[in-house]
Amino acid sequence: MSANSVVDIQNVTFAYAKEPVLENVNLSVEPHDFASIVGPNGSGKTTLLKLLLGLIKPDTGEIKVFNHTPKKSRFRMGYIPQYIDLDLHFPVTVLDVVLMGRLGHGLGGRFSKEDKQAASASLEEVDLIDRAGQQFSELSGGQRQRVLIARALTGNPDLLLLDEPTSNIDLRVEKVMFDMLQELNSRMTIMIVSHDMGFVSQVVKSVICVNRKVVVHPTSEINGEIIQEIYGADLRMIRHDHRCSEGGHEHDRDCKSPF
Numbered sequence: 001m002s003a004n005s006v007v008d009i010q011n012v013t014f015a016y017a018k019e020p021v022l023e024n025v026n027l028s029v030e031p032h033d034f035a036s037i038v039g040p041n042g043s044g045k046t047t048l049l050k051l052l053l054g055l056i057k058p059d060t061g062e063i064k065v066f067n068h069t070p071k072k073s074r075f076r077m078g079y080i081p082q083y084i085d086l087d088l089h090f091p092v093t094v095l096d097v098v099l100m101g102r103l104g105h106g107l108g109g110r111f112s113k114e115d116k117q118a119a120s121a122s123l124e125e126v127d128l129i130d131r132a133g134q135q136f137s138e139l140s141g142g143q144r145q146r147v148l149i150a151r152a153l154t155g156n157p158d159l160l161l162l163d164e165p166t167s168n169i170d171l172r173v174e175k176v177m178f179d180m181l182q183e184l185n186s187r188m189t190i191m192i193v194s195h196d197m198g199f200v201s202q203v204v205k206s207v208i209c210v211n212r213k214v215v216v217h218p219t220s221e222i223n224g225e226i227i228q229e230i231y232g233a234d235l236r237m238i239r240h241d242h243r244c245s246e247g248g249h250e251h252d253r254d255c256k257s258p259f
Contacts, residue, residue: 004030004031005028005029005030005031005064005067006029006030006031006033006065006066006158006159006189007027007028007029007052007063007064007065007159007189007191008027008028008062008063008064008065008067009025009026009027009028009051009061009062009063009064009214010026010061010062010063011024011025011026011060011061011062012024012025012026012051012058012060012061012062012063013025013058013059013060013061014044014047014051014056014058014059015059020212021044021047021212022044022047022048022051022058022210022212022213022214023212023213024061024213025048025061025213025214026214027208027214027216029189029191029206030189031189032185032186032188032189033189033190033191033205033206034181034182034185034189034190034192034203034204034205034206035189035190035191035192035204035205035206035207035208035216036192036193036194036204036206036207036208037049037191037192037193037194037208037210038193038194038207038208038209038210039209039210039211040211043210043211043212044210044211044212045163045193045210046163046193048210048214049079049161049163049191049193051063051070052065052070052077052159052161052191053070053074053077053079053161054069054070054071054073054074065077065159066158066159073159075155076157076158076159077157077158077159077160077161078101078152078153078155078157078159078160078161078188079152079160079161079162079163080145080148080149080151080152080160080161080162080163080165081148081163082163082164082165082167088136088137089137090136090137091135091137092135092136093132093133093134093135093136094123094128094131094132094133094134094135094136094139094147095116095119095120095123095132095133096136097136097147097148097151098119098122098123098132098147098150098151098154099111099115099116099119099151099154100151101119101122101150101151101152101153101154101155102115102118102119102154102155115154118154118155118156119150119154120132121154122150122151122153122154123147123150125150125153126146126147126149126150126153126180127146128143128146128147128150131143131147140173141173142170142173142174142176142177145165145166145177146177146180148165149162149165149177149180153184157188158188158189159188159189159190159191160181160184160188160189160190160191161191161192162181162190162191162192162193162194163193164193164194165177165192165194166194178203181203182203185203191208192204
C-alpha cells in the first residue's frame with residue numbers, strides 16, 4: 001500500500017444481517033487511476049462504493065480515503081448513482097439537480113452565488129447548460145446521466161465514484177460518456193461499476209473484480225477485425241491468467257471478454 005493511495009482498504013469484512021457480502025478485502029487505488037469494478041449481481045460492488053462513501057461501516061478492517069476516514073474525506077468525493085433509482089416524477093429542474101451537489105459546502109440556507117456559478121460551470125462541462133431550466137424528467141437517459149455527473153462535479157472532487165452509469169443508454173451515448181470520463185480522469189481518480197466491458201475496457205487502467213473477495217486484474221491491449229467491426233476501436237481486455245480468490249469464483253459476463 002502506498003502512502004499516497006487515494007483508497008486504502010485493509011482486511012475489510014461486511015455483512016447484511018449476518019450474511020457476508022465482502023470478506024477480507026484488501027485494495028489500493030492510486031492517484032489518477034481509472035478503475036472498473038466488475039462482478040456478478042449481488043457480489044458486493046455497490047456495497048464497496050457505499051463503504052468508500054462512509055454510508056455504511058465495515059464490520060472488521062479499516063478504510064482510508066485520502067489517508068482519512070471516508071466520512072472526513074466525503075467532500076473530496078463525487079458520487080453518481082444509477083438514475084433508475086431516482087424518482088423521475090419529482091418536479092425538479094436540471095439546475096436544481098446539479099445544485100444538490102453543493103449541499104453541505106456552504107453555511108446553510110439558500111444556495112449562494114458561488115454555488116450557482118459552480119453548477120453552471122459543471123453543466124457547461126457536460127454540454128447541458130442550455131437545459132438548465134428544463135425538467136429533469138424530460139431528458140433522455142444519457143442526458144440524465146450527464147446531469148448526475150455535473151452534480152458530482154460541482155464539489156470539485158478528487159475521486160469520482162459511478163454506479164453503473166451506462167444502464168439503459170445506447171452505445172453512441174455510452175461512447176460520449178466514456179470520452180467525457182476519460183477527460184475528467186486527467187484531474188481526478190475514477191472508480192466505475194459497470195456491466196459493459198466493451199466501452200469500459202477501452203479506457204480503464206485497472207479492473208477490480210468483486211465476488212465477496214476482491215482482486216485487481218491487469219489489462220492487456222488486443223487488436224482484431226471482429227473488435228473493429230463491433231466497436232469501431234481497439235479494446236483493453238481483462239487478462240484472466242489467475243483466479244479472483246484462492247478457490248476461484250465463477251465469472252459471469254462482467255468478467256469475461258464480451259465475445
